[in-house]
Amino acid sequence: MGGPVLRSLRSPRVLIASGMIFCIAFCAIFAGFIAPHDPGDQNLVSILTPPAWAGGGDPSYPLGTDSLGRCVLSRLIYGARTAMLVAVFASIGAMIIGSILAHISGYFGGAIDWIIGRMVDVWMSFPPVILSLILMVGLGVGLDKVILAIVLVDWTRFCRVLRSEVLVVTRHDYIAAARLLGFTHWQTIVREVLPATLPLLITLVSLEMAIAVVVEAILSFVGLGVGADQPAWGQMIADARQYVYQSPWNLLLPILAIFLTVAAFNLLGDGLRRTLDVRLAETGR
């Protein structure tokens, strides 16, 4: 793994994307220290104030306030925490379920492969947005529910792409050799198959993080996301949409935040795909 890691570290895409993700993650982790205000604190005397640089801005609210007089900058920073938590846990969860099923499916083949394949078919016939909305109705709002919904919807992305990779890897002679040496199936999968599929897995996780950020924003926008007490970018957009004439910045800033985060993860995924040289088929979105 030393070679590919070094190679990917020399790719400008990977470097720039990592830098961006580091900044966002820094905001997310140290939100309590960076944010000038508590994200829930309402200052009803100064609602919808413009950013500090615009006329009528208040320097104590660098990016202005929203319709309830809450600090937009603080909410953006705390929103990064929500977005990153969802991105990390949802993509890892989807990765674990999807890759376990993919490895079982591709390695053993036969009836078990058929069953898992049909499961993926059924899942994918649900449009992802619709399925996650329906799941959120069933699960109720909350950060953990959003993560669970994304995991339940998106494990298929991993399963589908990884399965064909496992299928190819399993045909190699060294897998047969490992079996002849007396490796159990479990040992063969973990020690021989997994290292070969790992580059693809890492790339997929990165792309999935981008998707998770978007889905979280969508769910929060519709009002079925992390819940009203937790700041989220999608919520900020939904709120700002009603006051777009009074304070356009409140709408543009969370849009920018979502775009930068998603672009960073996509760029990282794209850079990794190129440098790790894996056969990643265009998987759609």
Place this chain on the structure above:
Amino acid sequence: MIATVVRLIVRRLLAAIPILVVVSALLFCVLRLLPVDPAAMSLPPTATIAEVEAKRREMGLDRPLPQQYLIWLADALHGDFGRSIAFRREAGSLVAATLPATIELAFCAMVFAAILGVGGGVLLFHVRGTLFEPAADLASVLLLSIPEFLWGLILLFVFGVVLHLLPFTGEVSPGLPQPHITGFLLLDSLLVGRFDVFLSACQHLILPAVALGLAFSPTIMRVLRSSLFDVYHEDYIQQARLRGLSEGHILLGHALKNASLPTLTLAGVQFGILFSGTLLVEVIYSYPGMGNLMVDAVRNADLPLIQAIGLTYCIVVLVINTVVDSLYVVLNPKLRVR
């Protein structure tokens, strides 16, 4: 020829039925996990416990889950999806009233996405090996990072709020009549000869359709470019060069035709995703389609309506995928001969 295509489509649609049955069962189970009681919701708050019980029995909620599902499925096959709790109307008729608007939006968005995607893909391929390649490449990744709902908001802001160029709420300007013949507003307004309605509907459709199209074109661009790369390794491209054809003629006349096949398959999958992408765009533009209805239903925990809409989305997506699959077979001469 047409008979073959029809037979093919019918066969594929029949193959999709088992999937649909499983999907509907899944939908049913997930929604039964809800901590709400549809019986209590459809009665006034003053109802006694005995009345709620009676209602539960009437709605079949006291029976085991599999039996409930079979009853629902049998009704659904007759076109009866139950009554919406919030709207107090047949869920099926609510869906039927909003589906045409959504189809219209999705269709226009797909046309736009295809034009932009093919144009962009050819352009991306054309700049290969030049200084523009890395920039074009990067641009396509960044474009991929703007989902439809961000495009919707950005376009609404720029063209609606700042420039005042286009309307951004509803389906037509308020005050104009909405003729009802087929349910498709663009078509109906032409049928009754109301060009002002048609024009207004077009104006209202532009922003949502472009937002949705913009979000889906980058994938088409990237796939078209990579299949153009594949095609250029084929011998007949070399042959065409030897015959003295211009590069432009080779690209547009020979390569594009062959590279469009894999792109078409992808466009089909994309169309399925695009169709569900209408949901967000409809919410943003207050467009009276199925997506807005879905969000209303979800907010009200309106079980029968959610079930009906969810199933409709799945059916539409399955049908689209089936038709595109069949088209692929028809267009690909290698698969046509049996």
